[in-house]
Structures are given as C-alpha cells and as structure tokens.
C-alpha cells in the first residue's frame with residue numbers, strides 16, 4: 001500500500017518514490033516467478049490529476065524457474081513497467097459500474113494487481129535455459145546441452161523391430 005496523501009489532492013503535484021517491497025505470493029507464472037518475499041524494487045512517479053492519482057512505475061526483481069525443455073534451474077531478472085490511474089473513492093465517473101476502475105482506498109494505492117499483471121506480461125511463455133535449448137535425451141533423460149554428441153548404440157528392442165519395418169514401408173497396405 002502506498003500513501004498518496006502528501007500529494008494533497010492538488011492536480012499537478014508530483015512525487016517520486018523508490019522503495020523495495022517483499023514479493024507477494026505467486027508473482028509470475030508456474031515455471032518462472034519471483035520468489036515470495038524476495039525484494040521487488042519499485043521506482044514510482046505519483047501524479048495527482050483531477051479524478052485521482054496516476055502512478056507510473058518500474059519494478060525490478062529476480063526470477064527463478066525451470067527451463068521448459070530440460071528443467072534446468074533458471075536465474076534471471078525482470079523489469080516491468082506499468083501505469084495506472086487510481087480514482088478517488090468518492091469520485092463519480094461516467095463508467096462507475098465498471099469494475100475495471102482502480103480505486104484509492106483512504107488515499108492508499110494497492111499496487112499489487114498492476115504489479116502482477118505487468119510482471120506476467122514480461123515473462124516468456126516457455127522459459128528456456130538458453131535460447132535454443134535442445135532439451136533432454138528421450139532415451140536416457142540426459143541434458144543434451146551438456147552433451148551434444150550424445151548417442152546410444154542402436155537400442156531398438158527386438159519387440160519393436162517388426163514395427164520399425166512396417167513404418168519404413170507404409171505403402172504395403
């Protein structure tokens with residue numbers, strides 16, 4: 001929660017704030033997230049406007065997760081920008097029914113929903129340990145990035161040999 005009272009509700013008054021807050025739970029996606037309680041650095045500009053307070057900010061935090069292909073731990077960081085208008089509680093707007101409007105509660109701003117949205121937007125859908133991770137060997141599960149020339153001695157199970165023949169000659173039926 002961020003106090004906006006210093007702005008005095010005077011349109012045009014501004015304040016810059018830098019602070020570090022502990023990350024809330026579930027900040028990010030399953031495979032890549034900011035560990036709960038780890039520091040999130042916020043650089044914010046608060047600007048009073050007629051109907052509320054405009055908050056423009058940057059958040060920086062460390063990420064941890066797993067490669068989507070080889071499950072190797074990933075350590076990265078994220079920088080997310082966001083901007084949101086927080087409307088004074090009593091201010092009537094033409095779209096008051098609209099639940100999407102962020103409201104100030106007792107001149108306090110709750111940044112968490114915007115922080116969450118902004119961070120998730122920055123995250124790759126499928127995080128990878130390196131841009132073109134080759135993943136795991138389907139035979140033995142070894143991590144191919146560490147052992148690119150990895151191979152196995154023709155491990156075809158005799159029970160599958162007949163099937164392999166069939167696949168090589170699909171025109172027979």
Ligand SMILES: [Zn+2]
Nearest residue numbers: 067070129133
């Ligand atoms: Zn990987």
Ligand SMILES: [Zn+2]
Nearest residue numbers: 137139140142
């Ligand atoms: Zn292997």
